[in-house]
Amino acid sequence: MRNHDWTIDQNWQAYTPEQHQVWKTLYERQTKLLPGRACDEFVAGMRELPIAADRIPNFEELSEVLMRHTGWQVVAVPGLVPDEVFFEHLANRRFPSGQFIRGAHQLDYLQEPDVFHDVFGHVPLLMHPVIADYIQAYGAGGMRAKELGVLDLLARVYWYTVEFGLVEQRDGLRLYGAGIVSSYTESIFALDDSSPNRVRFDLERVMRTRYRIDDFQETYFVIRNLEELLSLAHTDFAPLYDRVQGQSELEPGMILPQDSVLSRGTSHYHHPTLRKNNGRLV
Ligand SMILES: [Fe+2]
Numbered sequence: 001m002r003n004h005d006w007t008i009d010q011n012w013q014a015y016t017p018e019q020h021q022v023w024k025t026l027y028e029r030q031t032k033l034l035p036g037r038a039c040d041e042f043v044a045g046m047r048e049l050p051i052a053a054d055r056i057p058n059f060e061e062l063s064e065v066l067m068r069h070t071g072w073q074v075v076a077v078p079g080l081v082p083d084e085v086f087f088e089h090l091a092n093r094r095f096p097s098g099q100f101i102r103g104a105h106q107l108d109y110l111q112e113p114d115v116f117h118d119v120f121g122h123v124p125l126l127m128h129p130v131i132a133d134y135i136q137a138y139g140a141g142g143m144r145a146k147e148l149g150v151l152d153l154l155a156r157v158y159w160y161t162v163e164f165g166l167v168e169q170r171d172g173l174r175l176y177g178a179g180i181v182s183s184y185t186e187s188i189f190a191l192d193d194s195s196p197n198r199v200r201f202d203l204e205r206v207m208r209t210r211y212r213i214d215d216f217q218e219t220y221f222v223i224r225n226l227e228e229l230l231s232l233a234h235t236d237f238a239p240l241y242d243r244v245q246g247q248s249e250l251e252p253g254m255i256l257p258q259d260s261v262l263s264r265g266t267s268h269y270h271h272p273t274l275r276k277n278n279g280r281l282v
Contacts, residue, residue, distance in 0.1 A: 002078065006085045010059045010076040010099055019101050023056045026107060026116045029184055037191055038181050039167050039174040041131075041226055045124030056101060057119050066123070070132035074123060079112040083146060090139025095126060108185060121178030122162075130230045135162060137233035150241045153207040160206045161229060166190065166198065166222045173198065173222060173262070189216045195269035197253065198222055200260035203232065204240055209250045218253035218270050222262055 002008055031053070034043070048069070050061045063073035075089065076099040089096045097118035102110055110117060125131040138158055145154040163179035173191060180186045190196065199205075201221040212218060223229065250256070253267055 005088065006077050006081040007075045007096070008078055008099060012056070012058045015056050018104065020055045022101050022104050023116060024053050027053045027120065030120065030182065030187070033184060033187050034181065037175050037187055039169060039176045041128045042124050042176060042181060045127035048127060049124060051119065051123070056115055059097065062119065062123060066126055069127050070129055072126045072132055074119065083142065083151065087139045087142035087146070090135055091143065093132070093136050095122060108183070117178065117182045121182030125176060128226060130226045134229040134233045138162070141237060145237070148238070148241060150245070153241055153244055154237065156207055156209055156211060157203065157232070159211050160201070160209070160221045161223070164217050164220060166220045167226060168222060168224050176226065186216055190220055193269065195265045195267060196220055197255055197265040198262040199255070200262065201228070203235070204244055205256070205259070207240065207244045208247055210252050212252055216269065218265070218267065
């Protein structure tokens, strides 16, 4: 039975051994890959939460720890929920997580966010006070953006930070976006591949930039540290929406002269025609 806010019972006891095994496979694969790739704050959050290899996490146990640290909870939903429902939850520090888990035959394919993406990918950073405030502010901002008819612009900010963001640390670029840290292939692509651009995050620039929903990103935006997001949480976006609406939209792989580019990609992954002469760019 679904409640009016789209939440359902996680019904943890009903997960089958096969479903726990899918979790274990994903967890172990990702946990091996992430040292040196995930940002320190992600690793620290993961360490303090009741998230382990052997079983799908129990949302009540997660919420208990989260609540003590940053006042967040995890609530179960059947899959994607309408925008206004999603924002309402976030604005109240409830993170809606898919209750289901992908099948063993589709480890890398995901049509809707499942418990692995939502819990493994998102929940560790909800232990961090800056991210905790930032995502709540996004929920509140989302409701306003919807009323103003500019949800597309705000969704891009979420996409290029919370889902696909990179952050600089002393020893180089690291992952903090949940869409990357929960994906085996993109955890490698985003940091190691020569194809994507890596560009310094700029709020207005990101608001103008379309994104890929069904494939790796063509451009990743890099923040200097997680605290950079705190200023976004306190920014009034309304005047920005006006400015951005007067400008052209940008294609995902486009580089502008004013961009601060950390590494310019070859684009060979998304535009294979660029790859000629035995893979060398011409
Ligand atoms: Fe997500």
